[in-house]
Amino acid sequence: MTQVGTVTFPEYSEVRCLMMPYIQGDPDSIPDDYAAYRSIVESTYLTRGDVGFLTIDESPVRKGVPHRGARATFGRALHTEAGRRPTGQFGWGGSGWGSATNVFLDRDVRVLLANNLSGSCALWDVEHEDTSYDGDIGNQADLYPYEDAVLMQAGEVHRIGILTPHESLPVQADFDRQFLRIVGSGVHGREPYFTVNPLMRAA
Numbered sequence: 001m002t003q004v005g006t007v008t009f010p011e012y013s014e015v016r017c018l019m020m021p022y023i024q025g026d027p028d029s030i031p032d033d034y035a036a037y038r039s040i041v042e043s044t045y046l047t048r049g050d051v052g053f054l055t056i057d058e059s060p061v062r063k064g065v066p067h068r069g070a071r072a073t074f075g076r077a078l079h080t081e082a083g084r085r086p087t088g089q090f091g092w093g094g095s096g097w098g099s100a101t102n103v104f105l106d107r108d109v110r111v112l113l114a115n116n117l118s119g120s121c122a123l124w125d126v127e128h129e130d131t132s133y134d135g136d137i138g139n140q141a142d143l144y145p146y147e148d149a150v151l152m153q154a155g156e157v158h159r160i161g162i163l164t165p166h167e168s169l170p171v172q173a174d175f176d177r178q179f180l181r182i183v184g185s186g187v188h189g190r191e192p193y194f195t196v197n198p199l200m201r202a203a
């Protein structure tokens, strides 16, 4: 059972942020640009008071493609949230050919996911320990048939780990999709494209 709650998404407004640090459960740590999400932030958290990282992606998705599958190099946008380094550490960034890993994640980092379109995200309530460098495991899709999946419904909040297989699914019709992700504490470093939170500069 991965569902831990529900949210009501605000009116769609193409707001976006990526891995923006904030204080979980504290709406005052959210800049005005994302004010519409303050009530969600207040009610939806892994550990209240810990640093968290907020991703909001409100953007149109076209019929027949997944909303968040740009990284997928195989037929299905099946992945784990973190990739595995040859050292056994979990991280993001770097190619494996000399460029550095910018972000390391503790093994026990947890993630909350929600979106506003039923059936647009599947997850499997297992851990895929032997994930790839970038977390893409679309080449092992045979391990994860849809009949074993949890198909997320609109507004449901699900809690997963950094090695939980999940998949952004092709959608049935053009749609203005709202995607919410809260990554818990235990993330070290940052990528240049992470959204800066001016309210968290001192942290």
Ligand SMILES: [Fe+2]
Binding pocket: 079, 080, 081, 166
């Ligand atoms: Fe993901």
